[in-house]
Amino acid sequence: MNDTTLTERISLSTISIDYSWSFADKTIKDTSYITHGYYTYPAKFIPQLASRLINENSRDGDIVIDPFMGSGTTVVEAIVNNRIGIGTDINEIAYLLAKVKTTPIKTAELLQEYTNIELNFRNRLNGQYDYFQKKAEKILPRNKRIDYWFLTQQKEKLSIIFARILEIKNNEIKDFFLIAFAQILKSCSIWLQKSVKPTRDQNKKIYDPLTLFLIQSKKMIKKHFEFDKILNPKIKQNIDEFRIVKCSDSRNLPCEKNKATLIVTSPPYVTSYEYADLHQLPSLWLGYMSELAEFRKKFIGSCYKDREKIDLQSSLANEIVLKLGENKKGREVRNYFADMLETFLEIKRVLKKGGRACIVIGNTEFNGVKILNTEVFQEQFENIGFKTYDVIHREIPSKMLPSTRDTETGQFVKVTDKNLKLAYPTEYILIMEKL
Numbered sequence: 001m002n003d004t005t006l007t008e009r010i011s012l013s014t015i016s017i018d019y020s021w022s023f024a025d026k027t028i029k030d031t032s033y034i035t036h037g038y039y040t041y042p043a044k045f046i047p048q049l050a051s052r053l054i055n056e057n058s059r060d061g062d063i064v065i066d067p068f069m070g071s072g073t074t075v076v077e078a079i080v081n082n083r084i085g086i087g088t089d090i091n092e093i094a095y096l097l098a099k100v101k102t103t104p105i106k107t108a109e110l111l112q113e114y115t116n117i118e119l120n121f122r123n124r125l126n127g128q129y130d131y132f133q134k135k136a137e138k139i140l141p142r143n144k145r146i147d148y149w150f151l152t153q154q155k156e157k158l159s160i161i162f163a164r165i166l167e168i169k170n171n172e173i174k175d176f177f178l179i180a181f182a183q184i185l186k187s188c189s190i191w192l193q194k195s196v197k198p199t200r201d202q203n204k205k206i207y208d209p210l211t212l213f214l215i216q217s218k219k220m221i222k223k224h225f226e227f228d229k230i231l232n233p234k235i236k237q238n239i240d241e242f243r244i245v246k247c248s249d250s251r252n253l254p255c256e257k258n259k260a261t262l263i264v265t266s267p268p269y270v271t272s273y274e275y276a277d278l279h280q281l282p283s284l285w286l287g288y289m290s291e292l293a294e295f296r297k298k299f300i301g302s303c304y305k306d307r308e309k310i311d312l313q314s315s316l317a318n319e320i321v322l323k324l325g326e327n328k329k330g331r332e333v334r335n336y337f338a339d340m341l342e343t344f345l346e347i348k349r350v351l352k353k354g355g356r357a358c359i360v361i362g363n364t365e366f367n368g369v370k371i372l373n374t375e376v377f378q379e380q381f382e383n384i385g386f387k388t389y390d391v392i393h394r395e396i397p398s399k400m401l402p403s404t405r406d407t408e409t410g411q412f413v414k415v416t417d418k419n420l421k422l423a424y425p426t427e428y429i430l431i432m433e434k435l
Contacts, residue, residue, distance in 0.1 A: 005368075012253065012374050012375060012391060012393065015172075015391060016393060017394065017395050017426060018394060019210045021049070022396070023046055023048045024395070024397045026046060026048055027049070030048070031047060031048065033223075034223055034230065035076060035223055036071075036073065036101070037219070037223050038100065038180075038220050039179055039182065039183050041071035041094075041097065042278045042279075043266070044070055044266075044268075045073060045266045047073050050074045051077045052266060053262075053264045054078060054083060054262065057262050059261075060081075060082040061082065062083050063259055063262075064083045064260070064262045064263075064264060065253060065350060066265045067087075067088055067253060067267075067346070068088075068089060068250055069087030069088060069089045069265075070091075070099060072099075072102055073094060075088060075098055076101050078264075079231065079239075079242050079243050080231060080232075082232055082235070084243075085102065085243050086244045086253070086260070088189040088249065088250055089248075089250075090248070090250070091247075093286070096179065097179055100172075101227075102239070102243045104236045104239055105172055107221065107225045109170070110176065110221045111225060112296045113177070114217055114221060118175070119213075121141065121160075121161075121164070129427070135163055136163035137159060139163050140162070141284060145284050146284050146285070148202075149284075150188065150190070151190065151206065154189070154206055154209060158181075160210075161209060161210065161213050162285060165181060180216045181285070182212055182281075182282035182285070183216050184207075184209060184216055185281040185282055186281060187212055188206065188212065190206070191204075198278075231296070250343040251343050251345075251346045253347075257350065258349075258350070258351070258352045258385055259352065260350045260351050260355055261356075262357075263356070263357040265359060266298055267340060268363065269364065270336050270371055310338045310341070312334070312337050312341060312380070313379070313384060314376050314383065315379070317376045317379075320337075320371060321333055324366065329366055330368060333371060337376060337380075341380050344377070345384060348385060348434065351434045352434070353434055356431055357430075357433075358429055358430070359380070360430075361373045361427060363375075363428075364372070378432070385435050387435055389431040392431070394428070395425070395426050
């Protein structure tokens with residue numbers, strides 16, 4: 001066990017920023033190309049970052065894994081670069097999105113279903129609205145949180161769209177339109193539009209759900225057509241051999257021992273229940289969540305777990321936890337490092353000798369205590385049988401996360417609040433190699 005302490009270890013902040021990894025010249029059009037533009041997913045890294053890591057650290061046919069796949073960026077880039085892409089995520093919305101983004105569907109079939117839906121909407125709004133409204137009401141999720149976020153008229157129209165999607169017999173096409181539905185929910189709710197924090201805006205301009213859904217569906221069909229054109233025909237015809245996505249824990253990867261060449265992932269930051277908050281609208285409608293508090297418990301670093309007895313394999317982690325003290329925040333950070341260590345052990349199991357793990361992560365601060373995630377992860381990896389291959393310091397031109405934290409509480413806050421600091425202006429790419 002390394003005895004280096006928090007004060008003795010050289011900070012990675014001394015590493016100069018490599019601006020070639022910032023991709024500051026990339027536009028939203030560039031970063032949302034092909035299926036990457038289906039859905040606004042919080043804190044996702046850009047596809048150019050994943051693609052460069054994949055191409056510099058693996059070869060055609062290699063297995064590339066993302067244990068925290070989120071929106072599926074790594075898996076998409078793996079298969080478009082002729083690798084085998086494997087991903088897991090505990091969040092059902094992430095799993096559904098990653099599956100849809102990596103599933104080839106004939107564009108003609110999507111267009112035909114879109115035409116059918118559009119005609120059905122016209123019929124249902126012209127003389128048959130009451131009939132279909134009653135039908136839709138039967139499948140509307142009964143949850144007070146839906147009533148909290150959606151006005152009655154919006155909820156009724158959304159239920160008609162939802163009911164129509166559930167009538168689609170082809171499951172892959174059904175899932176495709178469910179993602180289009182999920183994408184419009186924030187705009188159709190009273191969630192403050194420009195905020196990633198769950199804040200209500202009673203004066204918000206509310207858009208017509210039917211119009212938004214049709215616009216979003218057409219946009220996705222166009223992007224799917226672009227994806228279809230660049231995907232290798234061999235992969236397209238045998239997608240289940242080249243793409244494996246599971247709704248499962250990062251500590252249970254669907255890969256045999258010593259088979260993978262590369263891990264490319266961006267783990268959740270500490271206090272990841274904030275991610276649970278951000279996914280609540282689609283999770284409510286699709287039935288993945290009933291109570292927000294329960295939903296939070298399954299995410300990395302939940303304070304509801306008791307992980308006191310686990311060896312964190314990092315003196316840095318132990319010192320950080322000690323500084324935070326025996327309180328909720330201290331438990332969250334301890335549990336977070338414990339959960340991440342178990343993920344790293346699973347990464348070690350699936351990687352072949354010489355295989356690399358690329359971890360994109362930043363540091364932060366709670367209650368005046370620096371949470372040096374990168375340094376802790378590096379120490380944990382080195383103590384379980386890895387060596388440091390490289391550490392890249394990159395600037396983050398944009399990343400969909402609240403940009404400020406209160407330095408005392410560590411919580412995301414409004415820009416008008418006091419004691420502010422930029423949450424993640426830069427981050428690191430920690431590249432570890434299995435010995």
